[in-house]
Amino acid sequence: MKKLFLLTFFLFGTLVFAQMAEPKITAENPSFDFGDIIEGTQVEHIFIVQNTGEKQLEIDRVRASCGCTAAEPEKKLLAPGEKTKIKVSFNSSGRKGTQRKYVYVSSNDPKTPELRLNFTTNVLPKEFVVDGEVKLPELKLVQSKVDFGDVVEGDIVDTEIELINNGEFDLKISDVKTSCGCTAALLSSEKLSPGEKGTLKIELDTNDRVGKMTRTITLFTNDPKNSRAVITVFANISERKS
Numbered sequence: 001m002k003k004l005f006l007l008t009f010f011l012f013g014t015l016v017f018a019q020m021a022e023p024k025i026t027a028e029n030p031s032f033d034f035g036d037i038i039e040g041t042q043v044e045h046i047f048i049v050q051n052t053g054e055k056q057l058e059i060d061r062v063r064a065s066c067g068c069t070a071a072e073p074e075k076k077l078l079a080p081g082e083k084t085k086i087k088v089s090f091n092s093s094g095r096k097g098t099q100r101k102y103v104y105v106s107s108n109d110p111k112t113p114e115l116r117l118n119f120t121t122n123v124l125p126k127e128f129v130v131d132g133e134v135k136l137p138e139l140k141l142v143q144s145k146v147d148f149g150d151v152v153e154g155d156i157v158d159t160e161i162e163l164i165n166n167g168e169f170d171l172k173i174s175d176v177k178t179s180c181g182c183t184a185a186l187l188s189s190e191k192l193s194p195g196e197k198g199t200l201k202i203e204l205d206t207n208d209r210v211g212k213m214t215r216t217i218t219l220f221t222n223d224p225k226n227s228r229a230v231i232t233v234f235a236n237i238s239e240r241k242s
Contacts, residue, residue: 024053
């Protein structure tokens with residue numbers, strides 16, 4: 001009787017364990033950053049996928065988001081503990097700025113039927129390549145906040161802030177936008193050579209405005225790391241007494 005009970009318990013435990021055993025898909029590093037690349041460059045990366053479960057993993061398909069391609073894995077059937085490689089390539093022709101792309105791996109993992117891999121890169125224009133070297137513009141704002149403090153309604157106040165091109169390529173400021181018509185911004189120059197300084201004159205018209213005010217000025221530049229530089233303007237406007 002005791003032996004029958006033990007045998008039954010053993011068979012039941014084996015059945016439960018078999019039902020609990022599942023494949024499990026994981027990636028050693030599901031994210032990768034190519035960093036800065038020049039437009040037109042094609043880059044490749046290999047993701048490592050592993051079966052960390054207790055049952056055979058079956059990879060059904062691999063698909064990639066627009067702009068990149070993903071090769072089929074070296075192996076589609078992975079025993080527990082086994083790994084495989086998935087090569088991903090990205091062609092940066094016709095693209096610029098920050099790019100984020102995804103690769104989806106479908107399998108028989110019941111908890112993660114679709115594993116998502118991703119990579120990022122920042123595509124730089126070809127014009128930044130000079131004599132075979134990458135040279136970038138770099139905008140430095142001596143200050144990014146302007147506080148006019150306490151002013152009286154109707155006053156027009158102004159100031160200048162300094163801009164510097166700390167890069168090795170010409171800095172171009174394509175546009176300056178203010179968040180309201182009460183703020184004006186005037187550049188000393190739309191182009192700064194490497195090491196050159198310039199100024200931005202900021203004028204605030206407080207007519208018909210009372211209380212604490214915050215406005216912004218946005219510079220649009222060819223600096224790939226700071227293409228939109230924001231300057232915040234503050235003022236505390238008191239009502240003008242008759």
